[in-house]
Amino acid sequence: MFKRILVANRGEIAVRIIRACRDLNIEVYTVHSTADAESMHVRLADHSICVGGPSPTESYLSIPALLEAASLFSVDAIHPGIGFLAENANFARMVEKQGMVFIGPSPEHIDIMGNKIHAKKMAQQFQLPLVPDSQGPLTDSTHAHSCANTIQYPVLIKAAGGGGGRGMRIVHEKKDLESLIDEAKTEALQGFGDNTVFMEKYLTKPRHIEIQMLADGKGNALFFPERDCSVQRRYQKLIEESPCLLVDRKKVHDLGVKCAKALASMGYKGVGTLEFLYENNNFYFIEMNTRIQVEHTVSEVITGIDLIAWQIRIASGETLSLSQDDITPHGHAIECRINAEDSETFAPQPGHIETFLPSCGPGIRVDSGIYNGSFIPPYYDSLIAKIIAHGTDRPHAIQRMKRALAELVITGITCNIQFHQKILNNPTFIEGDFHVHWLEQMNTE
Ligand code: ADP
Numbered sequence: 001m002f003k004r005i006l007v008a009n010r011g012e013i014a015v016r017i018i019r020a021c022r023d024l025n026i027e028v029y030t031v032h033s034t035a036d037a038e039s040m041h042v043r044l045a046d047h048s049i050c051v052g053g054p055s056p057t058e059s060y061l062s063i064p065a066l067l068e069a070a071s072l073f074s075v076d077a078i079h080p081g082i083g084f085l086a087e088n089a090n091f092a093r094m095v096e097k098q099g100m101v102f103i104g105p106s107p108e109h110i111d112i113m114g115n116k117i118h119a120k121k122m123a124q125q126f127q128l129p130l131v132p133d134s135q136g137p138l139t140d141s142t143h144a145h146s147c148a149n150t151i152q153y154p155v156l157i158k159a160a161g162g163g164g165g166r167g168m169r170i171v172h173e174k175k176d177l178e179s180l181i182d183e184a185k186t187e188a189l190q191g192f193g194d195n196t197v198f199m200e201k202y203l204t205k206p207r208h209i210e211i212q213m214l215a216d217g218k219g220n221a222l223f224f225p226e227r228d229c230s231v232q233r234r235y236q237k238l239i240e241e242s243p244c245l246l247v248d249r250k251k252v253h254d255l256g257v258k259c260a261k262a263l264a265s266m267g268y269k270g271v272g273t274l275e276f277l278y279e280n281n282n283f284y285f286i287e288m289n290t291r292i293q294v295e296h297t298v299s300e301v302i303t304g305i306d307l308i309a310w311q312i313r314i315a316s317g318e319t320l321s322l323s324q325d326d327i328t329p330h331g332h333a334i335e336c337r338i339n340a341e342d343s344e345t346f347a348p349q350p351g352h353i354e355t356f357l358p359s360c361g362p363g364i365r366v367d368s369g370i371y372n373g374s375f376i377p378p379y380y381d382s383l384i385a386k387i388i389a390h391g392t393d394r395p396h397a398i399q400r401m402k403r404a405l406a407e408l409v410i411t412g413i414t415c416n417i418q419f420h421q422k423i424l425n426n427p428t429f430i431e432g433d434f435h436v437h438w439l440e441q442m443n444t445e
Pocket of ligand 1: 131156164165166200201202203204206208232235275277436437
């Protein structure tokens with residue numbers, strides 16, 4: 001097992017990783033930007049070093065600065081967290097070149113899955129079902145029109161290197177196709193330095209169902225009960241839960257078995273999530289994330305398995321000692337993402353937290369990176385806390401979440417607690433009969 005780990009990240013996920021390291025009795029070091037000098041992940045680490053200015057390019061994305069910090073602290077491994085360099089194969093390669101372990105899959109697997117077109121090709125090889133698509137990049141306007149004719153409107157233009165919902169455009173009519181492709185390409189180039197786009201059938205009422213995977217790179221791969229992440233805004237997840245009550249149980253189980261076979265035969269190592277859309281009783285693969293995800297918590301809560309601890313153990317060379325039978329769901333879990341943002345406009349709301357009084361009590365877990373007096377800088381993601389409620393069944397988990405949100409106190413900045421409360425009281429949410437476009441449609445009604 002590792003003696004020392006560097007966490008190359010910030011915020012709630014850095015704090016979560018620090019906690020996993022403490023549980024494994026591993027020394028943990030962090031890096032921070034000048035804007036984060038007083039942050040929770042700095043306070044909880046054995047030691048933290050300032051690696052640069054507030055903008056991510058100067059600090060959390062600066063590979064030379066991070067590698068220098070790692071060598072200064074003589075760490076054995078680097079945990080990249082979520083976002084920043086977590087899915088950057090080049091960073092993974094450089095970490096390994098310096099004789100340290102990158103806590104994640106191989107750079108080759110990060111590369112393949114980081115490109116949605118390549119990931120879909122790979123998924124196809126493993127007989128995973130796909131949404132009808134352009135079978136590769138859109139080359140020119142004639143090609144795009146011909147693909148749209150085959151797939152049929154509405155279609156979705158997506159960036160191959162996309163993430164965070166950027167570089168995506170829905171096209172309802174032929175007359176808008178070329179201009180929306182141009183928009184998607186421009187956004188993709190700005191966001192990811194690559195303007196490759198492709199086309200998919202736009203599904204009008206899908207659920208977002210994903211399968212959390214854990215594999216050891218030695219041919220052992222396990223799947224977790226499905227997560228439903230259909231409550232979204234601007235393609236961003238807001239509420240996640242597990243399991244999903246409205247999927248075909250046999251189909252989702254068979255899908256998990258297929259995913260595990262695929263990752264085992266690839267020799268995939270670490271955690272990863274295969275994301276699917278689910279409509280009319282069918283699953284369609286859309287992408288794979290080769291890192292831990294924000295919503296890993298709901299899977300942990302219903303199975304009692306510490307995914308981040310396992311991610312670290314596997315990176316250190318351990319073989320998976322769990323079997324598929326060890327992964328049984330107990331009850332139901334729901335996560336609400338608390339963002340420092342205006343509930344109406346969704347504009348980020350940075351500032352000083354005056355009071356933070358996290359909820360607790362039976363069935364409640366709070367993962368956060370804030371404390372009384374801490375500062376939410378304007379430069380990063382607006383996620384400040386995650387409330388996870390666990391109950392014997394979905395109504396019980398919802399009831400506990402309502403209690404937790406009513407108890408939760410965050411003053412000094414504006415956040416979206418009330419917005420969550422509104423969703424939890426909505427009859428459609430309570431029935432569970434929603435889809436990925438539901439929240440957006442509800443807000444515009
Ligand atoms: P990103 O990597 O930018 O997050 P994804 O491919 O994971 O993009 O998709 C994000 C969200 O966009 C999905 O959860 C879903 O809400 C929506 N989406 C993606 N593909 C489709 C599709 N073919 N039809 C309808 N909605 C889609």
